[in-house]
Amino acid sequence: MEKIGAILVIGGGIAGIQTAIDLADSGYKVYLAESTTSIGGVMSQLDKTFPTNDCAICILAPKLVQTGRHENIDILINSSIEKIEGTPGNFNVDLTQRTLLLDHNKCTGCGLCAQECPIEAIDFFNEKLSNIAAISVKFPQAVPLVFSINKEKCIGCGICKGICKAKAIDYELQNELISLNVGAVVLAIGFDEYDPTPLTQFGYGKHLNVITSIEFERILSASGPHSGLIIRPSDGIIPKKIAFLHCIGSRDRKHRIEYCSSVCCMYTAKEAVIAKEHMNIIEPTIFTMDVRAYGKDFDKYIERAKDEYGVRYIRRRISSIKEIPESKDLKVYYETGNGKIIEEIFNLVVLSVGMQPNHKAKELARKLNIQLNEYGFCKTETFAPVETSRPGFYVCGAFAAPKDIPETVIEASAAAGCVNVLLSEARNKLVSKKELPVELDVSNQPPRIGVFICHCGINIGGVVNVPSVVEYVKTLPDVVYAEDNLYTCSADTQTNIKEKIEKNQLNRVIVASCTPRTHEPLFQATIREVGLNKYLFEMVNIRDQCSWVHMHEPEEATAKAKDLLRMSVAKASQLIPLQEQEITVINKGLIIGGGVSGMSAALNLASQGFEVFLIEKEEILGGFANKIYRTLENDDIQEYLKDLIKNIENNQLIQVFKKAKINSISGYIGNFTTNVTYGNNNKNVDLEHGIIIVATGAKEYQPKEYNYGKDQRIIPQTEFENILFTTDKVKTLNSIVMIQCVGSRNEEHPYCSRVCCSEAIKNALKAKEINPNIEIMILYRDIRTYGFKEKYYNLARENRVIFIRFDEKNPPELNIKNKNLKILINAQDLGELEINPDLIVLSTGLVAPIKENEDLAKMLKVPLNEDKFFLEAHVKLRPIDFATDGIYLCGCAHSPKDLRESIAQSNGAAAQAVKILSAEKIVTSGLVATVIEENCIGCGSCLEVCQFNAIELIKTERTFEDITMTIKKSHVNPALCKGCGTCGVQCPNSTIIIKHFGFEQINAMISALLVQD
Amino acid sequence: MSVLISKEKKVKNKEFHPNILCFCCNWCSYAGADLAGVSRFQYPSTIRIVRVMCSGRVDPSFILEAFKDGIDGVIVTGCHIGDCHYLKGNEFARDRFERFQKTLKLFNLDKRFRLEWVSASEGKRFAEIITEFTNQIKELGPLRLI
CATH class of the missing domain: 3.30.70 (Alpha-Beta Plaits)
Incomplete structure (x- = not known):
């Protein structure tokens, strides 16, 4: 059956938005079905995001706008799916739009x-x-x-x-029934917050000052119910003492919610920090079991919360809360280490509620014939993290498992990556491309400015005297036409603007209405349709800056509108047409690193017909996965790896370079050249490619601690795993101690390696399986079995694996006396313990290969974080790309992660790369910097401030009479320039032109600010 | 540049309506100003916004130009440190204007200039900053150059 180049994405949260954008940018038509009246999901409700404290709506809003105006995305709000029939590549969808x-x-x-x-x-x-x-x-x-x-x-x-x-x-x-024909379906329906009403011991719904974390999030928000003022519900007073309770609706087997919700530890820390930032008198206390700060830079955030913000952590689960009737304060009871019950009074209690399956998940799964897992989330497999049980149906985000925003975004791109593989033959079949007239040459014409002023119903016209502004504008220099419109943005006005441009031979257009952030592209498209360069346009915001903020001063608002228009006219007469650069793309990819991540990305690209160069520094493919046998969920890694390597080596489009070393990388998006030495004979080759994926992985920490290397009975987890899966040695052992966080969460490596807790539990369970009588103790600081991994933590405890917590300040000590191993530990709640194991297994963390990463980062001109892992473009919303276009990131090169997460990120990286590879040409913005060469003194100041490596100093020979000398001139590569304009200020000779925001244009606006006498 | 020295002359005229130039970055503070609008947070009609892509684009010469023209105050707004759409543009702006502020002090113009961070969600903050800066300029009185 013919494959359809369209996709239905169900759910318009950040997951669905990201998938939709990725697919629409890769040549597919996307229908984005959202059940409410706007896309944005839960992220739009959040105040800030961890661990950067970025404002959620600030980073989300541009994505919303991008989605809303994408010519290949149709947003179907207020809709629900009725049924989907068909086969992968060709489905018929019925949905109702209410x-x-x-x-x-x-x-x-x-x-x-x-x-x-x-x-x-x-x-x-x-x-x-x-x-x-x-x-x-x-x-x-x-x-x-x-x-x-x-x-x-x-x-x-x-x-x-x-x-x-x-x-x-x-x-x-009436409701409308809509039928669609699509090739694939992506489910991104998200989650529900847990409703804590059934947990009567906390009194939610009964005690006014017990609220949920999402309610608190709205209270914190500047656009929330109290404009960001933190006041409690009972009396509107600022709560001085706030208690946050972790694991509400998570890790609670009594209420059949076994899994960990993965995000609450971090968002609670964030809410505590932000509350403290808002009002310094607030004293936040967090009651917790384990602090699960397992993500990139999370532990540092927790440490800052404690040290800088004075957030108090108490490792106790609260049994109950009582309300004091008079004050409505809350008495919280908890137990200390010695069994004493403490009673503490708080002014507000915030319940950190977990993530539950979406309440519509069950019904949708039944309708669509999708399997759910034991907890009601969408069922997926380790090695196919975004595939559902029904072929052609993919899943991403919190519908698959509780997760944070970056992981959601990664999976969203991964889902797009998998759809790409299924539908690549149908690419570009259903997307629309507009045919535009040739651009008019206006360079020799004097400015003829046309101004269109919007009433916006009565939003502007109700305050600003629009007709008088029109009359005023007509008196300004270069203005040849001005009119007012009820709605300048409406479809019929676009036709009108085009007619007026042609009739009056306008060569500059100004619209005075609302904000250019949302509407500029619309008007730019309009003027382009009649042959005007889209940069011959200016917008004046007389709604958000006049009528809405000076509602009670109509005269002032009108005067201001006139001033703003006068400034805009002054700028418009200085506008020049700008050219957007077209870059031809070499549609081949270079992938650095032949581990599971690199290979997954390579296969994804090759299965869409793109050639791939895969660079591996070792003699064999497979990377770290060569050392591990099973996942925590008992999937066979070696079997998977064998298949993967076979598929790579048999693929005609993938060229593998083993024992390879990269010597240099040059070029830019679409056109890179990489020099590689490879093989036993050190052959040298120049590879040309359009994109780069960094999948260099991480390596195992080599412990300096615990006598490692000097005693054969002290081994790392990987070696223990090898013993477990290849020998019977465990049968001869009586007792094993595992020590967690060796080389993690310390001064040298202040981050969590994320995988060690699961590795330890996996190996403990395997050891128990081989030898049920073996005694295993796991000495830990926090057990970080996030998400569904929690099940195995419980399973280990059921199998009598003993977990003993120690404090970071008091790590276990090793003594070897008469050849006997002795571990001394100061256990929390238990006091001093002495253990005499036969074997000590060190849960060593993952570390970045510092030298290799530094060398590669220099060649790629991309940054590393403090821990020497590669630093992505944006921690929250761009976890796969670098700030430098055309270079992407996946797997442990980004941060420690497990196989499932690495596979997801590599498919996501492939999806990002395909946006470039599938385009013959890419267009860059006209808003860039350019250097007037003759005035450039070659000082290089501009290079220092450019964050995008867009500027280079080019040496040229100049001959002055008899003398030839080398001089340096700055050159801005418009393909790399993002147009921020910082270099233009830095230039001591003012010889860098910032197009559209140049000295002439801005100075013209400044000079026009005051009415000239 | 001696023409730029401002004569401190307190005008106790309540009717004084200052003219203030306000630079906003496209990604945060301009969006913050938009949110002030959407939320109908009222503030004095004293500012005229010039949109730039980044606060790092604002050349100190623009501020001098404004004062030379007789504009009573200038405020540059950008993303909070760490939030810059262009990674570090606001940090460069901060460093430049910290130095520039010292130059302005020589001309007695430092109180007429301000650098502020406003995020896209801080509509209220935007309105408050403008109100407060307007009051400050009102206190200083109209710019008089000698």
């Missing part, structure tokens, strides 16, 4: 209706902490920005209908 009682194509999002609506409804976006109108938008940055009517609350008074200038409201609109 009516909003207004036409979302007509609604301009002006918000007039909500201002006039007399009925209040609960604001679910604010977690019911505030009210909104019965006709409302989900949140201010919603995409699409359309209002919807709360059917249950609406009294049908008709006020909104009467006031809506766009005539969007129609109470009679």
